[in-house]
Amino acid sequence: MALGRPGRHRADPNADPYATPPRRRPRRRVWVAGAAAMVVLAGITVAIGGRLGGPCSSRNPVLVGVDAAVDIAPVAMEAAGRFNATRPAVDGRCVLVQVTEQPPAPVLRTLIGDRAGAVAGRPDAWIADSSAWIRLARKQGAPDIAAGETVVAASPLVFATRRSLARRFAAGGTEMSWEMIFPATARGRLEPGADEPDVVRVPDPSVTGAGIAAVAAARDIAGGGEKGDRALTAFVRMAQAGSAPDHRSMLAAVDDRSFWQRPVVVVPEQSVWLHDRTPAADPVVALHPKEGTILLDYPYVVTAADPADAAGARLFGGWLASAQVGELARGAGFRSPDGRAPPASAGPRIPAALPRPRPSITPAVIDEALEAWSRLAPPSNILVLADAGRHMAEPIAGRKDATRHTVALEAAHLGLQLFPASTRMGLWEFAAGYGGGRGYRTLVGLGPITQPPAAGDGLTRRGRLDALTRTLRPDPKRKSSLYDAILAGFREVTKDYDPAMNNSLLVITAGKDDGGGLSRAELADRLREDWDPDHPVQVIVLAFGADADRAALGEITAITNGSLHVATAPGEIIDVFLSALARRLCHPTCGGPR
Numbered sequence: 283m284a285l286g287r288p289g290r291h292r293a294d295p296n297a298d299p300y301a302t303p304p305r306r307r308p309r310r311r312v313w314v315a316g317a318a319a320m321v322v323l324a325g326i327t328v329a330i331g332g333r334l335g336g337p338c339s340s341r342n343p344v345l346v347g348v349d350a351a352v353d354i355a356p357v358a359m360e361a362a363g364r365f366n367a368t369r370p371a372v373d374g375r376c377v378l379v380q381v382t383e384q385p386p387a388p389v390l391r392t393l394i395g396d397r398a399g400a401v402a403g404r405p406d407a408w409i410a411d412s413s414a415w416i417r418l419a420r421k422q423g424a425p426d427i428a429a430g431e432t433v434v435a436a437s438p439l440v441f442a443t444r445r446s447l448a449r450r451f452a453a454g455g456t457e458m459s460w461e462m463i464f465p466a467t468a469r470g471r472l473e474p475g476a477d478e479p480d481v482v483r484v485p486d487p488s489v490t491g492a493g494i495a496a497v498a499a500a501r502d503i504a505g506g507g508e509k510g511d512r513a514l515t516a517f518v519r520m521a522q523a524g525s526a527p528d529h530r531s532m533l534a535a536v537d538d539r540s541f542w543q544r545p546v547v548v549v550p551e552q553s554v555w556l557h558d559r560t561p562a563a564d565p566v567v568a569l570h571p572k573e574g575t576i577l578l579d580y581p582y583v584v585t586a587a588d589p590a591d592a593a594g595a596r597l598f599g600g601w602l603a604s605a606q607v608g609e610l611a612r613g614a615g616f617r618s619p620d621g622r623a624p625p626a627s628a629g630p631r632i633p634a635a636l637p638r639p640r641p642s643i644t645p646a647v648i649d650e651a652l653e654a655w656s657r658l659a660p661p662s663n664i665l666v667l668a669d670a671g672r673h674m675a676e677p678i679a680g681r682k683d684a685t686r687h688t689v690a691l692e693a694a695h696l697g698l699q700l701f702p703a704s705t706r707m708g709l710w711e712f713a714a715g716y717g718g719g720r721g722y723r724t725l726v727g728l729g730p731i732t733q734p735p736a737a738g739d740g741l742t743r744r745g746r747l748d749a750l751t752r753t754l755r756p757d758p759k760r761k762s763s764l765y766d767a768i769l770a771g772f773r774e775v776t777k778d779y780d781p782a783m784n785n786s787l788l789v790i791t792a793g794k795d796d797g798g799g800l801s802r803a804e805l806a807d808r809l810r811e812d813w814d815p816d817h818p819v820q821v822i823v824l825a826f827g828a829d830a831d832r833a834a835l836g837e838i839t840a841i842t843n844g845s846l847h848v849a850t851a852p853g854e855i856i857d858v859f860l861s862a863l864a865r866r867l868c869h870p871t872c873g874g875p876r
Contacts, residue, residue, distance in 0.1 A: 338371035344594040346379045346586070349401065351411035351491070352528065353552055354434060354580045355383035357611050358409055358602075365601045370594070377594040385527075386415045387489045393424040393585060406586035407595040409434060411550075412491025413581045414648050421649075428584035428592070432599045434607065435580045435616035437550040438637050439495055440568035442557075443479070443536055445631070447544055448567045451477060457572040460503045463496060463548065464513060465520045479546040483535065486527050487655050494652050495576040495643075496521070496548050501651040502643050503573070518658040522702040529553035536566055550578050555615030555625050555632055567631040574640030577621045661704035663783040665728050666694070666747075666790065667771050668754065671713040671762035673792035678827060679850060686826040687756040690790050693824065693849070695751040698744065705731040706783065708774075709747055712767035713760035714798055721763030721799055722770055725750060728778055761796035764789075765805040768838060772809060772819060779817045786844075789823045793830025793848070802834045809841045820844040 350358040362379040370377040384401055389408055392400040410416055413431065420427055441458040443451075451458075454477025462482045487493030497518075504513035526532045532547040533554070546569075554568045582599050586592040601607065608618055615625045617636070624634045674687035701707065708728030717723040727735050731744045741749065771787045779785050795802070813819070821844040823835045828850045839846045 338369055338376040339374055340376045343376040343378045344372050344590050346377060346406045346591055346594040346598060347403065348379060348381045348407045348409065348582075348595070348598065349384040349389045349405040350381050350409040351386055351580065352383055353411055353437070353550065354409050354611075354616070355381060357435065357607070357614050357616070360610055361602060361607045362598070364606070365598055370597050370601075372590055372593045372597065375590070377597055379594070379598050385489050386410045386412075386491065390415055390419050390422075390424075393419050393427070394422045395424075404585070406588075406591045407582060407584050407598065409580055409582045410491065411578060411580055412494055412648075413579050413645070414491060414494045414652060416581055416583050417645065417649060418652065424585075426585055426587040426592075428596075431581035431583045432603050433579045433581050433619040434602050435552075435611035436619055436621040437552040437578045437580075437616050438570075438621065439492060439499075439548055439575045439578065440551045440554060440637070441482070441546050441571055442533060442549050442554050442566050442568055443544075443546045444564045445567045446564050447479075447546075448569060450544075451479075451569075453477070458546070458569045460499045460571050460573050462546070463500055463521070464504075464517050478544070480544045481542045482546045482548065483526065483532055484521050484548045485529060485532065487521075487652065489527050490529075491578055492529065492548070492550050493521075494648060494655075495578060497655045498643050498648040498651040499571075499576060499640070501654060502640065502647055514654060515658055516700075518655060519700040519702070522704075530557070533557045533566055537562070537564075551617070551632060552615040552625065555628060558629070558631055565631055568633065570633065570637040574638040576643055577636075577639060579619070580616070661706070661783050662701060663706040663728070663775065663778065663780045663785045664701075664788055665708045665710065665771050665775050665786075666788045667722070667767050668694070668709060668711050668725075669713070669762060669764065669789075669791035670711045670716070670754065670756050671760050671764075671792070671796070672756070672758045673762055673794050673827070674756040675758040676792070676827070685756070686792050687754070689849070690824075690826050691751045691754060693826075694790060695748065698747055698751065701731065703732050706778075706780065707731045707743055707747065709750060710767065710771060711754065712763050713757055714763045714796065715760060716763070720770070721766040728774065761798060762792065762794055763799055764791055764793075764795035765802065766799040768821060769800060769805055769808055772821060772842070773812065775819045776812065776814065776817060779819065781817070784820075785818070786820045786822055787842075789821065791823065791825055791830075792827050793823070793825035793832070793835055795831075795834070802837070806837055806841060809838065813842055818843060823847065824849065826850075 348358060348362070358381045362381045366378055382405070388399050388401045389405065389410070392404055393408070408416070416427070416431060456477050462479055463484055484496040485493035487497045500517040501510075501514055504510040504517070526535070529549045530553070532549055536545050536547055551568050554566055558565050582602050584592055584595040584599065586595050612618065612623060612626045617624055621636045625632060628634060668690070670687075674690065675685050678684060678686045678689050706729055707726070708724070709726040710722050711725050712722035714721055726743055726746050729735065729743060732742055734740055734742050735746065768787070768789060771789070775785055775787050800808075809821075819842060821839050821842040823839055823844070823846045825835060825846065825848045830848055832846065832848065835846045
């Protein structure tokens, strides 16, 4: 690997290693150690074909490029400096290690051969922030990844908050719990209690090992089955809205009192240690979840194809396993590889004892949770059809003061909060005679939820949709044009299909069609003709009322590999919405079109 890989060179050893980089390129930092580094452990043979200390030729050195996750990169750089100063050799050639700070996701894309979002060159070795990344690389067929790994350090996931809030939680008898990463609605409440966090943010699982571990904890706590899928879906939706790509910005948000009053973040213990190097009147403290936690490992793996580069990388791997590197890691806020020895100079804000592990979170659970995130996280391209016909004006069981339409709009208002800013959404209303006789009319055109429609009052689509959930009314004199609206809406989403998104038609209805347009059989035939397996659009129906035509709606949704969800009482609203969104966990293998 060429030594001069693109990146920022670390010239000032006192510089902030977590300084925010320019937005146009991934954050990275490179350091090739010079002769000023400490020379230690000279003469110890650590790998076949390689050794430390002694004469070697520097005219044709073995250049080993190592990509290291942001957290561990400073330790790896210091270790490389000391390693290089011992003049290690492979077959008489000097070995020179260069460490580049690089988040795991672009390294993974590079190793599996992706071009988009990859790094400039393939590394000869890799230190990820979780072994989950390495398992994923192997699973996706990345070549030349060695069989073994060396764990450089460890850091448990902790719940971090301001010391004053930690004392408030303790006085109120509130223990940190993984259940707090789920929305309060998923725990049967509208909002958290006064002595609980009002938000618990997690790192972005698409870029951090800590985020992957948080998803695994969510899946483990939620359990399996339909109920577990709903809970996991609620977690993913909330996590998307509040996740951050790095731990530094998450911890900075703990000190921000402008919005959340009782914020907690889930981060590696080491990031709390680093944050607290800066004195503060109300410092951040690390709290352990009562159910046990996950220990992040920082594994080093050889990825070089060239035999000499691989030998040099193995030589450095042996050095990383040494006691002195272990002390370097502890001096930077990490624990020993087994997690038992705490960070050096941790102070009272980081518990010295290793938090209790949660043994049920196995590598298999972590990998399954990552797969679930990959299915649930992609944004939605979704058109909502709102039934405004006479059946929606009828009362619903369990609410004397509400009609089906009232409850449906309450569901829509709640459901709108579950969609992140990356969503594309639109809204049509349907009843017989609307739209010049077509049976439907456009209220909000399909497009980015954060942008205003082409014409309107200046509100974004989200703002406009939210306002409509409070102002729409059914027409008790109009019949339902359900089948005509479904076909037109399905074709609209198909026309605007986005391959990077989940494309759906969401129908909120009383579940009846009054005739006058397409028949059930005609709709079914046309959906079968139009459904494209290469551009699949799901029809998801949320029906309100026990007398919805389940047979007809079930046939319609099955044709498009969609789903039917019926709410017969107001209390089922949340579960109905989450069940619909959780459909992604099995799509497109939930059952083919019929």
